[in-house]
Amino acid sequence: MAIAFHDETFRNDYTYRNSDEGVRRFPFPFGQDEYMYSVNIEPHAGGAPGSVYEHAFDIDEHYVSECRDRAITLERDPGRCESLPHMIDAEWDVLELIMTSLARDYPDHFRLRQDGTHWHWINLPLGIEQSFVFGDAATLPYPPFEYITRQTQGDFVILDQRDGDLWADSGMITQQADWSLTFDVGMSFKEWHGPVPRAHEIGVFDRALKYLLMLQLGKPVRRLNWTMTVNPRLDTAPETYPEWGQDRASVTPDNVAKKVHLRVELQTLFRLPRSNGVLFSIRGYLASVGDLARYPRWGKRLHRVLRDLPQDLAEYKGLVRYKPTVVAWLSQQDDGAALEVGTHPE
Amino acid sequence: MLSLPLPGGIRRNPYSLVGDPHDRRKWRIAVRRQEQSRGGSAWLHESAREGQPLKVSMPANLFPMARLARHHILIAGGIGVTPIVSHARELARLGHSFEVHYAHRAPEFGVLVDELRQLAGGDVYCYVASRNEMLDFRQLLAERPLGTHAYLCGPQGMVENFHQVARDMGWPDTHVHSERFLAPPPGEAFAVKLARSGREVAVPGDQSMLEALEAAGAEPPFLCRGGACGQCETEVIACDSAFQHNDLFLSQPERDSGRKIMPCVSRIAGGCITINL
């Protein structure tokens, strides 16, 4: 089925909007009234038709505008895409995985013809048509990883597996939750997650690393993570913090419902066949607090989670300054009734 | 991983891919007929027919290449040459500096040597036992520049010797890589109790614990079936006999704890073991 792509912006006038269907399929992450870190990893083996889990890489109504926003960010700062030289095989692995997945899952929008190493790629939404030789980077306008991730929603990191660890040696990061690829590239799994509070102490990263080192080809996994963002802004990198930092002080009781967004990351991990690397895809979804509260279950649950969120997690996620305003607004939607376990909207 | 329809039931055996990884139309393996075959290699040599469909699992890489190395020394012992050929192909394609050392019993056992020569040119060195040519690890590893990585695939004794010599010569474990061909060693028959279902499964002496569990319909996780990957790590609740750990995965403290076993290659010396499955 063809997707109707929006023409919208993620900066300046912020015309980003979710359709009703966009809100309904939002991957709301809270199944219970309290939130704590866990190794909440499950197989990424499809999901209900229309859900964000249905396909390997989810393409939605924001696709065209998100790719345009990524291009703007890269134009301003090419360092948002980095790849250490030993990652070239992994780059091709990623290009193959994404192209074959998109062409299989969205035949109305993407097409791939493979004739030995001679490939022909058609991206209809972005109006791209490209013949190239697989394995020969000179036949593409960008390096293979940058080429394909400029045409895919979400951020990407490629992890190199060596010495019993996973190293963040490549990345396309233009819509991150306040972490810097330029600074973090080349880090080990635990160094990279160093700033995350609490999770180290409860062994989350030990277990996650052990699990991911054994990740198998053809058996990708997924988990959800979340934070909040003021304005539907994708580029909330430390690099541009001076541009968006002040937004956190701009939240008022009058604008909170439209201005503050829950930002959920659908994180998926794929073993790569030739390089033995791991592709870490961080697919972000934004929905305003007001849109989410249209589903009373979600409004109440979000209220309880934020109200009871430990202070160190709130600080890490950068919510401290405006969280009270959000909680106050959401409290008006919460009658205190018990909610059944689960993330479903109704 | 090939599933072979042996007369006594399905046997799952892992084999190394030796073909070109960029060829998406075929996967190629090399199988030496083992004199003391547990059935797999004999079946492939005698009973497998062209056109016969076999179930294959997705490949797994348990012998990865160090992509940051400045020079690679690839060493093969016997049929251990199969993953070495794949590495040589990758290194040749990437234009990295490498050399190959290949020990085998007699000239007729030097399978794939022509292919290696094509890939590595003059940097292929053969050591043929029937000609009294010996591979001396001490000589091989001496005076190697910083950043050299050495890889070996061969029989267990060769692997142990290789690691010992490398350690003696100051090589850190990060630069020394081996893939052992580890068929599950036979032993005494014993019983496995499954704590969650209360069932009991008998493990014959010539079958691995994992194979016996699968034959009984249990579906424990697995990947390499060679004691290396850690996927089948199983919690032990009780054991009235001695452990025979044959894996490469569990640490000594984990072994000493008596709380873990890798059922793909490890067993107990008779008696009964209760596992959390």
Next chain:
Amino acid sequence: MSAAAPSIKSQPVYHALEWDAAGVSHLLFVAADDRPLLERLLAAPPRGDLTVLVTDAAAADHLRASGSDAHTVVEDGLARGLEALESFLRTADMGLRLYLVGCEDAIWQAAGIAARYGMSSAEIRLFQTGTKARPVFCVHCRAMTRGVRTNLADCSGCGRTLFVRDHFSRRLGAYMGFQIDAEEPGVKPPVEVAYP
């Protein structure tokens, strides 16, 4: 002397420096004057060849006075010392262990060179001694500001006032710095000496 567990796990923790008995040759790179440490190490040298490369003048004097018979190379300053380290590694063989002693700026620059020669963390031991001053990487303009002793520092590249975070990159050999008053311009905590 080993520090308490850091609040951010990327921050290096240094353990008391000992020779690695698994090595067959050893290079000790000394970029700070820590006399007790040097005396202790040289009193019981490791098996195999030992070379001491010194870039700190006071440490070099102490070493001469100590009468150690270790092969010693003295270089004038860190920059020349790093060049000498690189030429040594270029021709060195497997089996070498590298020991880096000095402030974090010096030892992580040296570790970066060793990594380029294919050495892994199993072959390198680092020990911070002398000043705790930090090299700081500005995430806004990517300039490096060295020798930072305070919680806030002016970026040597863009001039912004940076807060020095405990998040450390081994590849860059630096801590992360970001603009402290981005949310409320002009609102900054007092400047304190944090890394003497």
